[in-house]
Amino acid sequence: MSTQAIAADPRSEIEARNLRFMEAFRRGDAASVAGLYTASARLLPAHSDFVDGTDAIQRFWQGAMDMGLKEAVLETLEVEAHGETAHEVGRYTLKTAGGQVADAGKYLVVWKQEGGAWKLHRDIWTTNRPAA
């Protein structure tokens, strides 16, 4: 029996990274959330232009936390990997301190391997809620 490590499949690795995202978010640790993204990552948030790079991404998530968001739940629906790049489709739920759902919707993330780990590289999501 070989002791060689079996490479985890990309879906499992990406779900593990999402778990870290959720844990960091729950701690209110925007720096650790931002550290899960590549150095050249971009967010594509609604009601904003692109948010580029680690510092801006940290400020974005800090702002979301400052607005009262305490929990981000990420549910992976699909992962397709092609070498060092993958895309993921999933559902998200954002909750406030009382566990109330502040928003729920869906997302598309392009992941890249950087420094031996899968990192979010392009991140965009849309609410399922009706227009205001």
Add this chain to the structure above:
Amino acid sequence: MSTQAIAADPRSEIEARNLRFMEAFRRGDAASVAGLYTASARLLPAHSDFVDGTDAIQRFWQGAMDMGLKEAVLETLEVEAHGETAHEVGRYTLKTAGGQVADAGKYLVVWKQEGGAWKLHRDIWTTNRPAA
């Protein structure tokens, strides 16, 4: 000198498909717009759940046209291809009959080769406009 066709690069091919999207949209031809998507494509629009498959995608774009959108301008910023899959980041502008900008924002599309052509497979976009 070889007469062998040089395979067009994915970015050029995807930009050519976007041109077709814009032309079909300008004609108000939602069926042709939907035909640019894979058979198993999904839209991830704001204020809606997933929109899955050719018929639902045609209805979605027909609805946008019926609401008065006459022109969709797509500007490719980035294409990365990995075999038969690619992702594209770009900017969009939606205009009404008078050429007025109804909405402007950014998008992320996962493209797949299907039947020898690049087709939109996962399509999500967000407005740059401030929240209502």
